Amino acid sequence: MTTLTTTLPPAGIQITTDSATEPFWQAAKENRLVAPKRADCGTFRPFCPNCQSQNVDWVTLSGRATVFSFSIVAGVPGQPELTLAAVVVDLPDAPGARLVSNVVDADPSAVQIGTPFVVDFVEIADGWKLPVFRVAADAVGG
Numbered sequence: 548m549t550t551l552t553t554t555l556p557p558a559g560i561q562i563t564t565d566s567a568t569e570p571f572w573q574a575a576k577e578n579r580l581v582a583p584k585r586a587d588c589g590t591f592r593p594f595c596p597n598c599q600s601q602n603v604d605w606v607t608l609s610g611r612a613t614v615f616s617f618s619i620v621a622g623v624p625g626q627p628e629l630t631l632a633a634v635v636v637d638l639p640d641a642p643g644a645r646l647v648s649n650v651v652d653a654d655p656s657a658v659q660i661g662t663p664f665v666v667d668f669v670e671i672a673d674g675w676k677l678p679v680f681r682v683a684a685d686a687v688g689g
């Protein structure tokens with residue numbers, strides 16, 4: 548039997564926010580994946596060296612993503628039964644932006660460079676939600 552990937556126990560996952568990241572986490576509470584778009588030039592960057600714009604529009608994304616890089620972790624200290632798939636994903640509707648996340652409920656062998664995902668959200672500590680990814684239904688069976 549294959550062990551499906553999961554997150555660390557969600558109740559133990561704590562985040563901290565600041566003014567630069569809080570909009571991301573507030574949107575996640577509403578099951579929305581957002582990315583900061585520079586209002587003046589339209590790029591998705593934490594900071595744009597070209598226009599140095601301070602104006603940011605938090606754009607709601609489709610939630611679709613593809614694997615840019617990944618690592619399968621079989622067992623963590625004290626939790627040998629957990630299989631984690633840590634991924635860096637490309638976000639097709641936020642070109643240039645990438646997100647680090649976990650894949651849930653996937654056969655580890657299904658996580659490959661380019662695998663399409665859709666976002667989902669799991670409740671973590673203090674009422675926040677964590678964006679995670681599932682293998683997109685249209686990826687199964689090719």
Ligand SMILES: [Zn+2]
Binds near residue numbers: 585600
């Ligand atoms: Zn710019």
